[in-house]
Amino acid sequence: MNEIVLIQSSLNPKSKTAIVLNEVKKKLEEKGAKTFLLDLRDYEIPFCDGRKFEEYPSHLQDIKSILDNAHAFVIGFPVYLYTFSGVLKNFLDIFSSAFHQKVCAIVANAGGSNSYLASRDLMNAMSFEEGTLFIQPTVYTYSKHFSEGKITDEYVFKKIDQMIERLIKVSNYKLPVPAEH
Numbered sequence: 001m002n003e004i005v006l007i008q009s010s011l012n013p014k015s016k017t018a019i020v021l022n023e024v025k026k027k028l029e030e031k032g033a034k035t036f037l038l039d040l041r042d043y044e045i046p047f048c049d050g051r052k053f054e055e056y057p058s059h060l061q062d063i064k065s066i067l068d069n070a071h072a073f074v075i076g077f078p079v080y081l082y083t084f085s086g087v088l089k090n091f092l093d094i095f096s097s098a099f100h101q102k103v104c105a106i107v108a109n110a111g112g113s114n115s116y117l118a119s120r121d122l123m124n125a126m127s128f129e130e131g132t133l134f135i136q137p138t139v140y141t142y143s144k145h146f147s148e149g150k151i152t153d154e155y156v157f158k159k160i161d162q163m164i165e166r167l168i169k170v171s172n173y174k175l176p177v178p179a180e181h
């Protein structure tokens with residue numbers, strides 16, 4: 001139970017959400033945290049149809065055990081129609097119970113500057129359903145923060161640092177103690 005699991009839920013091969021989550025992962029690892037990136041582009045996940053969880057394909061059990069063993073989460077999503085994407089909604093329809101009473105940070109990536117309340121929809125749904133505790137700040141990025149597939153705005157790095165610091169603190173994640181010289 002000592003991994004921070006990052007969920008990347010854009011299916012775009014050139015996803016900017018993925019760029020930000022990879023940066024979050026890198027920064028967590030620099031601090032000594034153990035991480036696992038669950039990139040939904042790498043998994044076939046069927047639509048939720050209300051069947052029992054055990055009746056889904058067996059690789060979903062593997063995903064469930066990764067989630068169940070997570071200490072805390074970072075959920076990354078592309079903003080679609082002012083909210084979180086349908087891909088993430090379907091993922092949570094199937095796996096929401098793995099987020100029960102856990103601590104979670106959010107990365108939301110949009111095309112423009114005005115859709116920042118998209119994360120509120122995620123917070124509302126998961127707080128009511130599973131008691132998931134969301135920390136702030138949310139990292140909200142959009143097209144202006146990137147150039148040629150890279151983050152180019154210092155603001156994003158600063159927000160990532162603040163988010164990580166808060167996630168580690170609130171989830172009581174035990175970072176390794178640096179050796180004394």
Ligand SMILES: Cc1cc2nc3c(=O)[nH]c(=O)nc-3n(C[C@H](O)[C@H](O)[C@H](O)COP(=O)(O)O)c2cc1C
Pocket residue numbers: 010011012014015016017018077078079080081082083109110111112113114115
């Ligand atoms: C169906 C669809 C709906 C979108 N809706 C919004 C929106 O409401 N607000 C916004 O700022 N950008 C919107 N966008 C732009 C995406 O958020 C943007 O392309 C972003 O980079 C997606 O993240 P990704 O690169 O990780 O896939 C939309 C894009 C698509 C394809």
